[in-house]
Amino acid sequence: MKCKVCGGKAVISLRAYNIALCANDFVSFLENRVFKTIKKYRLIDDNDKLIIAVSGGKDSLSLWYILNKLGFNADGMYIDLGIEGYSALSLEKVKKMSDILKRPVYIFHLNNALGKDIEAISKKIKRTTCSACGMIKRYIMNRVCLDKNYNVIITGHNLDDETSALMGNLLYWKEEYLWKKGMVLNEEEGHLSKKIKPLFLCSEREMAAYAVLCGIDYIYDECPFSIGAKSLIYKEILNRIEDNSPGTKLQFLKGYLKFASQTKVEKNHKEMNYCINCGYPTRSDKCNFCRIMDKYGIKGNIVFEEYRNTDEVSG
Ligand code: SF4
Ligand code: ZN
Numbered sequence: 001m002k003c004k005v006c007g008g009k010a011v012i013s014l015r016a017y018n019i020a021l022c023a024n025d026f027v028s029f030l031e032n033r034v035f036k037t038i039k040k041y042r043l044i045d046d047n048d049k050l051i052i053a054v055s056g057g058k059d060s061l062s063l064w065y066i067l068n069k070l071g072f073n074a075d076g077m078y079i080d081l082g083i084e085g086y087s088a089l090s091l092e093k094v095k096k097m098s099d100i101l102k103r104p105v106y107i108f109h110l111n112n113a114l115g116k117d118i119e120a121i122s123k124k125i126k127r128t129t130c131s132a133c134g135m136i137k138r139y140i141m142n143r144v145c146l147d148k149n150y151n152v153i154i155t156g157h158n159l160d161d162e163t164s165a166l167m168g169n170l171l172y173w174k175e176e177y178l179w180k181k182g183m184v185l186n187e188e189e190g191h192l193s194k195k196i197k198p199l200f201l202c203s204e205r206e207m208a209a210y211a212v213l214c215g216i217d218y219i220y221d222e223c224p225f226s227i228g229a230k231s232l233i234y235k236e237i238l239n240r241i242e243d244n245s246p247g248t249k250l251q252f253l254k255g256y257l258k259f260a261s262q263t264k265v266e267k268n269h270k271e272m273n274y275c276i277n278c279g280y281p282t283r284s285d286k287c288n289f290c291r292i293m294d295k296y297g298i299k300g301n302i303v304f305e306e307y308r309n310t311d312e313v314s315g
Contacts, residue, residue, distance in 0.1 A: 012209050015246035023213050030210045034066050034198050043196040044152065050074035051150040053141055054097070054105070056090025056219040058211040060156030061097050063199055065216060067154070068101045074154060076105035077144045077304075079137055082117030083224060090219045095307055097216070104308035106148060108140050114293075114300035118225075125296045129225045139289040142280065143302055145193035157197040160204040163249045164234035166256055178260070192281055201250065204235075278302070 001010040003022035010020035014029075021029055038044050052067065052074045054060040067074045078094045080087050091107065098105040111117050116124065122132035141153050169177045199207065211218055226232065241248050274280065275287035282288070293300070 011213075012206075014206070016203070016242070016250055018246075027210065027213055030202060030206055031066050031070060033202055034063070035070050037201050038070075038072070038196075038198050043198055044072055048152045048194075049150045050152050050154060051077050051106070051144060051148070052154040052156070053077050053079070053137075054094050055156070055223075056093040057156070057222075058216065058218040059158050059161075059199060059204075059207050061093060061216050061218045062207055062211045062214070063154065063156045064097055064101065064103075065214065066210075067198070068103065073103070075103050075150070077141065077153075078105055078107045079140055080107060080109045080111070081133065081223075082109070082111040083119075086219070086221060086224060089221075093217055093219050098307060099309045102309045104306055106144050106304040106306055108144070108302070108304055110136070113302055114298055116298070121298065124298060125292055130229065133225070135289065135292070139280070139287070140302070141195075142192055143278075144304060146280065147302075147304065150193065152194045152196060154196050154198065156199055158199045158202050158204050158207050159249055159253060160235050160238070161231070162197070162200050163238055163252050164231045166253065167234045167238065168230060200253065203249065 001013060001020045002008070003010045003025050004019040005025040006022060008022040011023050012026050013020040044050065050067070050072060052060065052064050054064055054076045055078070064074060064076060076094065076098055078091060080091055094105055094107075110121070114121060118129055118133050118136070121136070122129040125132055127135070145151065145153055168174075210216075238249055238252075270283045272281055272283060273285065275282045275290055276285050277290040277294075278287060280287040280289070284291075286294070
């Protein structure tokens with residue numbers, strides 16, 4: 001197998017694009033893909049202040065690395081869910097990348113802030129662990145932007161994450177998510193920080209190859225609560241389809257984006273307020289997070305630990 005660009009020995013074959021590439025050309029290909037996605041979908045403006053939510057996994061750490069390499073200076077944020085073994089190890093990987101990039105990372109320790117880990121909180125508020133986690137993450141990601149003056153939050157969701165979520169939304173006809181295009185580009189209405197996913201056209205396999213080729217030290221284990229998640233089943237099914245017809249995932253997602261952009265969505269005309277507890281934008285007097293915490297008597301203090309390499313550069 002020869003590299004399509006230089007004729008050297010190829011290390012990866014990308015059937016969706018009908019090409020094979022050597023290590024160097026694959027790394028450039030992937031970085032270029034991220035750059036083009038940002039430009040084509042106008043994900044980042046010149047004056048944006050960027051912060052990336054990193055989990056310690058291959059996608060978010062690679063994306064943080066790529067963005068800074070491409071000149072999009074992004075700081076990091078990490079949510080420590082207090083999961084034994086897993087959280088401490090992922091935080092280690094995050095700090096390592098923060099040192100390499102010389103960019104600060106804001107760390108939210110759930111245990112310190114709310115006195116409980118994610119499992120205990122989910123039991124207390126009577127939700128599944130992942131549902132409680134999603135709610136808390138959304139809130140904390142916006143809070144770090146509000147508190148530390150960032151206006152764009154970046155996540156490392158890749159093509160496989162987005163197509164499996166799209167499949168789930170289609171199977172259950174979750175209309176509230178389907179027509180908003182927000183699943184991928186997440187256009188929030190004012191007030192809340194913009195959320196972008198620059199890897200939405202890069203597959204899981206490509207990201208794993210990129211991380212290995214660039215020597216990115218990431219946590220291999222998945223969160224223990226992801227075991228049995230429906231999204232994993234959808235990913236498996238989509239991979240089987242992709243194996244049979246390379247390029248299907250890309251077409252599925254691009255087609256969806258085109259379709260969703262032509263679909264008119266009813267705007268919520270209810271006026272925006274600010275939460276009387278925490279100042280977070282909401283359409284009622286208290287934000288969802290504060291309402292749930294109050295209802296179940298969970299008290300806490302939302303603070304971020306700032307970790308930074310001493311030779312940090314700013315910009
Ligand atoms: Fe949170 Fe883990 Fe569930 Fe993901 S799998 S939503 S990180 S608890
Ligand atoms: Zn609030």
